[in-house]
Amino acid sequence: xxxxxxxxxxxxVVVSALAGTVGRDYRTATDNGVRHLRSVGADDVVAxxxxxxxxxxxxxxxxxxxxxxxxxxxxxxxLAALQDTxxxxxxxxxxxxGALLMGSSAGAMVLGAWTxxxxxxxxxxxxxxxxxxxxxxVLVVPHWSGRASCDxxxxxxxxxxxDDVVVLGIPEESGxxxxxxxxxxxxxxxxxxxxxxxxxxxxxxx
Numbered sequence: 001x002x003x004x005x006x007x008x009x010x011x012x013v014v015v016s017a018l019a020g021t022v023g024r025d026y027r028t029a030t031d032n033g034v035r036h037l038r039s040v041g042a043d044d045v046v047a048x049x050x051x052x053x054x055x056x057x058x059x060x061x062x063x064x065x066x067x068x069x070x071x072x073x074x075x076x077x078x079l080a081a082l083q084d085t086x087x088x089x090x091x092x093x094x095x096x097x098g099a100l101l102m103g104s105s106a107g108a109m110v111l112g113a114w115t116x117x118x119x120x121x122x123x124x125x126x127x128x129x130x131x132x133x134x135x136x137x138v139l140v141v142p143h144w145s146g147r148a149s150c151d152x153x154x155x156x157x158x159x160x161x162x163d164d165v166v167v168l169g170i171p172e173e174s175g176x177x178x179x180x181x182x183x184x185x186x187x188x189x190x191x192x193x194x195x196x197x198x199x200x201x202x203x204x205x206x
Contacts, residue, residue: 001186001187002037010066013042019070019078019105022052026050046061058087063094066099072107079110079115110131111131111135113131116153128157137165138165141194171188174186176191
């Protein structure tokens, strides 16, 4: 799945683990992402500077990405880092120019129209807020293993998220490829369309 995206990227792959804390956590997660992508075939892959520490250099790195990778961690930390620094606008511009974007766990969560913030809780469960809307009309529930594993998330989603938003339950080692608005399940297991109570067709990546 990851190797397929690397093959699709016409040039540089840029990793930015902004879902981690500033400093060692960011550097470790970003470097792990770089090593992983090299192991699946990326020749030109770099770690972006942390935009919270060096905004200009980080935005320049993001603006040069043909494939931008956002690893997992805290979705609330990632969303704030992107929105507070203008990195979200740079990413949107790169997508409009034809670049690819890959998010893992929290990295996938913030890309949709809505996202759950599990580390920010109210009286009725985790907060659900607007995402970056780079993948319109969806909300991602990562690490999906069935409704029983995230009842409080689903209750909060039903309270806050409009009925026309598609809720994607994505299992481990799996993902959803979005091309021209078409969603295809890829990876080890099928993704669940939670509200429709059915699975997306799963296609093997060659």
